[in-house]
Amino acid sequence: VINAGKSQHNEDQACCEVVFVERRHSSRGRLPSREGSGELDGVRTMHRQGHDGEGAQRESVRKGFYFHYWALFDGHAGSGAAVMASKRLHLHICEQLRDLVDILQDPSPPPICLPHDARAGPAELSRVPLTEDNGEVPNDAVPRFHLEKAVSHESLVIGAIENAFKLMDDQIEQERVSQRLPGGCCALAAVYLMGKFYVANAGDSRAIIIRNGEIIPMSREFTPETERQRLQFLAFLRPELLGKEFTHLEFPRRIQPKELGKKMLYRDQNMNGWAYKKIEEDDLKFPLIYGEGKKARVMATIGVTRGLGDHDLKVFSSNIHIKPFLSCFPEVRVYDLTQYEHCPDDVLVLGTDGLWDVTNDEEVAGVVMEVLTSYEPNDPCRYTMVAQELVMRSRGVLKERGWRLANDKLGSGDDISVFVIPL
Amino acid sequence: VINAGKSQHNEDQACCEVVFVERRHSSRGRLPSREGSGELDGVRTMHRQGHDGEGAQRESVRKGFYFHYWALFDGHAGSGAAVMASKRLHLHICEQLRDLVDILQDPSPPPICLPHDARAGPAELSRVPLTEDNGEVPNDAVPRFHLEKAVSHESLVIGAIENAFKLMDDQIEQERVSQRLPGGCCALAAVYLMGKFYVANAGDSRAIIIRNGEIIPMSREFTPETERQRLQFLAFLRPELLGKEFTHLEFPRRIQPKELGKKMLYRDQNMNGWAYKKIEEDDLKFPLIYGEGKKARVMATIGVTRGLGDHDLKVFSSNIHIKPFLSCFPEVRVYDLTQYEHCPDDVLVLGTDGLWDVTNDEEVAGVVMEVLTSYEPNDPCRYTMVAQELVMRSRGVLKERGWRLANDKLGSGDDISVFVIPL
Numbered sequence: 001v002i003n004a005g006k007s008q009h010n011e012d013q014a015c016c017e018v019v020f021v022e023r024r025h026s027s028r029g030r031l032p033s034r035e036g037s038g039e040l041d042g043v044r045t046m047h048r049q050g051h052d053g054e055g056a057q058r059e060s061v062r063k064g065f066y067f068h069y070w071a072l073f074d075g076h077a078g079s080g081a082a083v084m085a086s087k088r089l090h091l092h093i094c095e096q097l098r099d100l101v102d103i104l105q106d107p108s109p110p111p112i113c114l115p116h117d118a119r120a121g122p123a124e125l126s127r128v129p130l131t132e133d134n135g136e137v138p139n140d141a142v143p144r145f146h147l148e149k150a151v152s153h154e155s156l157v158i159g160a161i162e163n164a165f166k167l168m169d170d171q172i173e174q175e176r177v178s179q180r181l182p183g184g185c186c187a188l189a190a191v192y193l194m195g196k197f198y199v200a201n202a203g204d205s206r207a208i209i210i211r212n213g214e215i216i217p218m219s220r221e222f223t224p225e226t227e228r229q230r231l232q233f234l235a236f237l238r239p240e241l242l243g244k245e246f247t248h249l250e251f252p253r254r255i256q257p258k259e260l261g262k263k264m265l266y267r268d269q270n271m272n273g274w275a276y277k278k279i280e281e282d283d284l285k286f287p288l289i290y291g292e293g294k295k296a297r298v299m300a301t302i303g304v305t306r307g308l309g310d311h312d313l314k315v316f317s318s319n320i321h322i323k324p325f326l327s328c329f330p331e332v333r334v335y336d337l338t339q340y341e342h343c344p345d346d347v348l349v350l351g352t353d354g355l356w357d358v359t360n361d362e363e364v365a366g367v368v369m370e371v372l373t374s375y376e377p378n379d380p381c382r383y384t385m386v387a388q389e390l391v392m393r394s395r396g397v398l399k400e401r402g403w404r405l406a407n408d409k410l411g412s413g414d415d416i417s418v419f420v421i422p423l
Numbered sequence: 424v425i426n427a428g429k430s431q432h433n434e435d436q437a438c439c440e441v442v443f444v445e446r447r448h449s450s451r452g453r454l455p456s457r458e459g460s461g462e463l464d465g466v467r468t469m470h471r472q473g474h475d476g477e478g479a480q481r482e483s484v485r486k487g488f489y490f491h492y493w494a495l496f497d498g499h500a501g502s503g504a505a506v507m508a509s510k511r512l513h514l515h516i517c518e519q520l521r522d523l524v525d526i527l528q529d530p531s532p533p534p535i536c537l538p539h540d541a542r543a544g545p546a547e548l549s550r551v552p553l554t555e556d557n558g559e560v561p562n563d564a565v566p567r568f569h570l571e572k573a574v575s576h577e578s579l580v581i582g583a584i585e586n587a588f589k590l591m592d593d594q595i596e597q598e599r600v601s602q603r604l605p606g607g608c609c610a611l612a613a614v615y616l617m618g619k620f621y622v623a624n625a626g627d628s629r630a631i632i633i634r635n636g637e638i639i640p641m642s643r644e645f646t647p648e649t650e651r652q653r654l655q656f657l658a659f660l661r662p663e664l665l666g667k668e669f670t671h672l673e674f675p676r677r678i679q680p681k682e683l684g685k686k687m688l689y690r691d692q693n694m695n696g697w698a699y700k701k702i703e704e705d706d707l708k709f710p711l712i713y714g715e716g717k718k719a720r721v722m723a724t725i726g727v728t729r730g731l732g733d734h735d736l737k738v739f740s741s742n743i744h745i746k747p748f749l750s751c752f753p754e755v756r757v758y759d760l761t762q763y764e765h766c767p768d769d770v771l772v773l774g775t776d777g778l779w780d781v782t783n784d785e786e787v788a789g790v791v792m793e794v795l796t797s798y799e800p801n802d803p804c805r806y807t808m809v810a811q812e813l814v815m816r817s818r819g820v821l822k823e824r825g826w827r828l829a830n831d832k833l834g835s836g837d838d839i840s841v842f843v844i845p846l
Contacts (some may be wrong), residue, residue: 096698099699110688110697112675112676112687112688113678113682113685113686113687113688114685114686114687114699115685116684116685147676147715148675148676149675149676149715150675151675151688151697154696155695155696155697156696156697156698157696158694158695158696158697159690159694159695159696159697159698160696160698161696162693162694162695162696162698163694163698166693230656233653233656233657234656234660237657237660237661238660252535252571252572252573252574253535253570253571253572255536259536261539262536262537262538262539263536263537264535264536264537265533265535265536265574267582270585270589270750270752271581271582271585271586271752272578272581272582272585272754272755273577273578273579273580273581273582273583273584273585273755274533274574274578274579274581274582275519275579275582275583275585275586276522276537292570292572327693329693329694331695332695332696
């Protein structure tokens with residue numbers, strides 16, 4: 001359920017798809033790396049492969065697997081980036097997974113190193129021996145480093161999703177002029193693949209699982225406050241990014257020129273606590289991170305620190321770019337559905353900040369329970385009704401003094417989007 | 424209980440003190456900042472202050488408060504840094520707190536800004552109004568930034584401890600030649616002040632609280648694995664720190680020159696998952712972070728990423744410094760003793776990695792319970808007996824095949840130090 005009916009258009013966008021990941025055929029010279037072209041060839045017709053057995057030949061016509069996908073995109077400064085991401089991010093994820101089809105379907109650990117030609121199936125992959133003292137390197141040159149790190153299938157999927165976000169961001173950068181994509185968007189995506197949910201979040205949307213009444217956070221928010229130290233660290237190492245207008249130090253309020261020489265509370269990239277420092281000329285600059293809660297901003301401009309787009313975003317009436325401080329990489333959390341028993345009332349809830357600004361985890365869990373119990377367990381529309389109810393309660397009702405919640409507080413003034421996904 | 428009796432000397436050091444924080448007198452021009460001199464004047468004789476009332480005059484002869492302090496220092500490459508830190512860190516903490524005596528004893532929120540002359544007591548501090556549109560800045564110039572952030576007393580203590588660690592590190596740097604202090608040390612310090620425990624950790628020591636059988640972690644470990652992304656981020660931004668010998672990328676094992684052009688698993692500063700990349704010339708360099716678990720190293724050299732000292736540490740037979748990748752700043756966690764009821768069996772346990780390498784949280788909690796119940800609740804030596812038992816069990820017993828634990832596994836080969844502190 002997107003949009004709360006308050007306006008004709010909104011900047012939130014959503015996507016829900018079942019995506020087939022087709023094993024890449026004859027990918028000679030093609031690499032599953034970020035350097036790969038932006039072109040998405042997931043729909044390319046498959047060739048039959050010459051060296052397979054007869055049964056495998058028929059299977060290889062369309063060898064691969066499906067993933068289920070839900071995603072929310074909360075746009076800012078226009079809906080362009082959100083619209084594009086909603087149409088393409090799952091294709092980038094698919095593209096990253098195409099090179100992993102054989103590896104993910106093979107129960108043995110992923111190979112650390114692949115041969116030059118990625119056409120080979122897993123049986124043909126040259127497994128690297130556990131010790132590396134078999135090659136040109138003499139035994140005594142690598143005495144301490146003879147073991148290799150185990151890498152799980154799960155961490156390959158996480159890596160694929162992380163790089164898909166990066167490629168999506170690159171594509172927005174490349175097409176932002178031709179496709180008129182100003183602004184950017186937060187992105188929250190849930191991928192269900194081989195028994196596990198992968199929840200990837202870049203921004204201030206939020207996902208929780210409600211299982212048997214228990215709340216399990218599946219994401220955290222990335223804001224100027226939660227990422228303060230990363231941003232201050234970058235500004236400290238690259239002061240030129242601050243354009244002589246900003247200081248990497250944080251102060252609890254603006255400093256006035258007349259306060260020069262007094263002692264003021266501050267904190268830097270190394271500190272979680274506060275201490276006093278003597279105010280110097282440089283401290284009169286505007287702080288890189290400033291404000292509290294929903295009003296916290298990076299360089300007085302943007303309130304989220306991860307997401308897609310924003311390549312042209314600058315500090316108002318200046319030539320200072322914000323993008324270097326933003327990350328397009330998500331944090332990916334994994335929920336293994338096979339590890340738990342689930343009942344029809346167990347759900348994954350994805351919501352943009354329009355939901356979470358006025359409705360907390362416990363209230364969401366309450367609405368989920370309340371609405372689900374009012375429908376038959378096998379009624380397929382019961383989850384949609386929960387999503388709709390969550391949106392409506394966060395929007396509130398239009399009264400003389402604006403949109404009001406049940407408790408008479410102001411409803412969310414933001415776009416509100418919610419997915420409720422049965423586990 | 425320090426040292427496990429296995430050798431004549433050890434690199435672990437410990438300190439336990441009750442420290443009086445004396446309000447700084449007439450500190451005109453003196454600042455509670457890192458720029459302050461390394462000199463510790465906590466023992467300086469007090470002058471009486473001229474402007475106080477008669478009762479306050481007598482009190483001001485020795486105005487201040489006490490804190491209780493326990494700390495463990497796990498030295499490496501010699502015990503010099505650990506010995507010095509064990510003798511001075513609490514004095515640096517004291518020094519940082521001296522400027523806060525009046526502020527911490529005043530129940531109202533700490534002032535954001537102090538006047539030029541810090542002699543003034545809290546009543547004389549010029550409290551800054553909540554809005555800043557009272558000065559030379561015109562109203563319309565700061566419309567969005569008129570509120571100040573609330574800063575708690577607790578966060579001032581945290582900031583004081585954080586900066587004390589930095590000053591301790593600076594002192595080791597300054598005196599390392601004259602005092603012969605090669606090497607460095609991890610530092611874990613617990614400060615009890617005004618009803619709260621502040622547990623500050625820089626390194627791979629560990630603190631837990633055991634309350635009513637429940638385990639509450641009071642620190643986390645800082646190792647090449649837990650701090651991989653911070654270190655990779657720094658190396659990515661400052662590649663010159665890698666001296667052309669290392670790559671900021673992580674690989675699951677060393678790459679051999681003959682593997683050029685193949686695809687290898689990797690991850691960079693943005694990734695938690697793994698992906699394949701084509702091996703290029705640059706990837707043949709040694710990875711900045713390499714190895715797993717206790718064998719993980721920064722630039723093949725050091726296994727901890729936070730601590731004091733190590734200013735001269737270089738990569739073996741090279742001129743590449745390690746110190747830029749190490750942080751001397753602790754993470755400080757706070758436990759409010761006034762929020763819970765405590766019984767005589769509730770304790771805070773501090774231990775160096777010699778303990779935790781062979782004894783996990785649950786086993787430590789089991790030993791605590793087992794030993795405490797075998798002594799009377801009012802027997803003051805019962806906590807010492809727990810610490811001794813924890814050390815002895817982690818050391819094991821000398822058999823023909825070396826020091827063995829009760830389960831016949833190898834005992835800890837490291838120094839083992841434990842504090843058991845009743846709550």
